[in-house]
Amino acid sequence: MKKSLLLFTCIFTAIGFAQNDEAFVDSLVAQKMAELELQQNPEYFYRKDYCDGNIQMFNLPDGKLCTSKSTYYSVYVFWSEDEDVMKLQKFDNCGSFMPISISRKKTIEKFFKDKQALKQGEIKPYEGEKVDENAYGNMTVNSCHKEYKFVFDGKSFEKSFREFDLTNESKYKNVNAEHNRSLPLVKLDILLSEMFKNMEDSGSLLREK
Template identity: 30%
Template sequence: MKPCLLLLTILISTLSFAQKNTEKKPLSIISDMTETLANQNIENYFYTNRTCLGETRIITLNDQKKCFTNGNFSEYYLFWQEDSTTYITKADNCGPFIKLKLSNNDLFDFFMENRQALENNSVKEYTVANPENAPTQRTKVYPCSHEFSFTTAMGTFTQKFKEFDVTNDSKQSNLNYEHNQQLKLIALDKMIDTVISETANKLRRQ
């Protein structure tokens, strides 16, 4: 038994060491990227962060090493324009990706045209008519949240919402469902979903 316990301890220690040394902080990576944009006099850009609580992944990197995430998995997507062309790049717990040119400027144009609405109108929480008598019962688990940071020449502002708040997935209807679905923020989020889907097989790790 003792050799087995020793082997198990070594294995756990090895995995923990690998996790500690391969997992990176995606926000720090994105901050470095936005600093580079600022140094290039690019004033308009935004990024979104999709974080899912309790999600552990093992990802194979370019050099075939393994990256072990630490329970919460975050993906940051950064968008900006250079010479009237929109670009996307990405960072997650396992490091940065190369930049990729988008086929059109629809996403970035929407951001610039609706900057004020994006700043002033937030997602409202899931609210029911009679929470005391019939508490909200989710039929699905929504462990993910979406965060946004928008930067223009006028400054930076942020938004955030939980995925559950923009659904109607409960025993009682969400009184704020229609409000949330009509927000420019949610329209932008859906456009981002499309872009992420279209570029998933093209974005490559650095």
């Protein structure tokens, strides 16, 4: 066992190994947000995703290995480029990705027409239609979270929720699921999740070297 552990350690030492936590990701995002503030960008926001205890490992462009420390965090920062185009850049425990351009009209334009709706809509916690100590049965509840920060014309607000609050996966129906999924923020979130999945599948997201 000790020989295996020693070999494993030697391999990581030889090829290079990085392990970063949430503070590392937050510092990258804070730097980007500060840059956008200095540029007086009129519209920018980010979405932060994480599932408690989920660990990811990646091969980096320079040949090194990188793994998340404890939990993997991914943050997607959007900012306005002009009236028709927004930029998107991803950050995670292993660094930053190349910025890419997306069409406002084909993606998020309709959600930005009513910014107050994004701000005011409140996501309610999961509530079963009946009270039962065994309401969750044998299901596994993954503690996955979404955090948003929006900055519009110099004014900011933040929103957050658990993915579980949007579902109907327990023994009894979640009475708040329909309300939650009708909110503009959740509709935007669903659209972004689909967008990110398509980018991952197509290989559009490339790490910066």
